[in-house]
Structures are given as structure tokens and as C-alpha cells.
Amino acid sequence: MAVTPEFKRELLATIPSLRAFAVSLTQNSDKADDLVQETLVKAWDKHESFQMGTNLKAWLFTILRNEFYSQMRKRGREIQDSEGIMTERLAVHPSQHGKLDLADFRGALEQLPEDQREAIILIGASGFSYEEAAEICNCAVGTIKSRVSRARTRLQDILQITGEADYGPDAISSQVMGSNAA
């Protein structure tokens, strides 16, 4: 079965999001674009396995993410273990009145292990639900929740944001049916 015009159109429409996610993962715009290219080729080749009407964006994000990790493995790079790094934290001082510079934020994000970075991006920026993010990352919903929570805490630490760091377990579990489903 040939690729339909709708599929192609939606593919095109998703490219900006795919690039944003790819940059978030690779932290490098050239690598990100190569990753997006691979993703588009793969998506085209296996378009028959996609069910029209289901979430194309999530499907494409899954392909892109798998491609990213398989490339990392090929390069022989160990995937960072979220518990094992960051013994040394670089503190970034908010420029003034606690207002963060975007460059500072980018620097802080770079310091997160991949699994935490992708989780907080998927939930906090790409607009996926915890369930969708879990599917994209091929893990349990609870795992996504804990990664997001650790990512947030770590970003607050690095950026020295106080005052929003003390959410207890209740706050975390209240995210379950959060407002990110849209």
C-alpha cells in the first residue's frame, strides 16, 4: 500500500516537533537533523504499521527515540545511568531577582542524564501524557513519573531555585491524572 497524502502531510507537520525532541536528546543540531532524517525514512518504510487516526506524533517520537539509543549503542557509548552521574553539580546563579536566563536553563538541562531529560521534555514540553510518554520510552508510567520528578529536583538544584523544591509524594501522585493529556 502506498503512502497516503495525509500521511505525508502529517509527517511534514510533525517535523518541527521531531527536531525539537531530537535536539533535546542529542544537544546538537546537526546530529538532531540526521536523527530526524533517519526517523522520516524509517517512518516512510514502515508506514503500513501505523494506524491512521492514532497518534502519529507519538509513533514518530518512538521511532526517533529508538533510533537515538541504537545509534548511541553503535557508537559504543554507555547510556548514562541516572543514579551514577552528577556527583559534581555545577551551580548556575540566576542573573537577577531569581529570573532565569534561557541559556542557564539550557546548560542545566544538558547536565541531566538522558532518561530524565527525555522524560521531562515529553511531559513538560511536548505535551504528552504520562501514559504516552511511558509508551514512547517503553517503560512503566511510574518510571516516567519518578524520572520527571528527579529531573525537576535536579534542575532546581542546579539552577538554585528554592521555594518549589518541597513537593512531597502526594504532589507527585497527584500528577497521575494531570492536565497534560491534551
Next chain:
Amino acid sequence: MKSMKDSLALGASTPRAKGSADPLGVNSEIGRKLKQYYDELVSDDVPDRFAQLLSQLEAAETTRKGD
């Protein structure tokens, strides 16, 4: 823990109520920055190579069908 200066800086007039419901929402500095970071990436101009790539894939498919 939470000084008045911090509250002002974060614009947190309703300290915890909203933040707890959505820790990455607009009331959270992290949530706001995250969206700003990502939105900037999303609004970046898309290079032509991607549209060209899809056209090439489409052309290849048409050729194959014609065989």
C-alpha cells in the same frame, strides 16, 4: 525555607496550591523555562532537506509501482 524574596521572584502569589496540581505548569519556573526552551526549538526554521527527502521517497515509491 521559602523566603519572601523567592516568592516574589517566582511570582508565587498562591504558594503551593496550583504548583502542586501541576509541578511543571505555568506557575513553576522550571515548567515555564522548559516550554520556552522547547517552543524556541519548535519554531526554528525547518531546512528544505526534509521536504526534499519526502518528495524523493514519494518519487521512489511511484517508480517502484510503475515497474
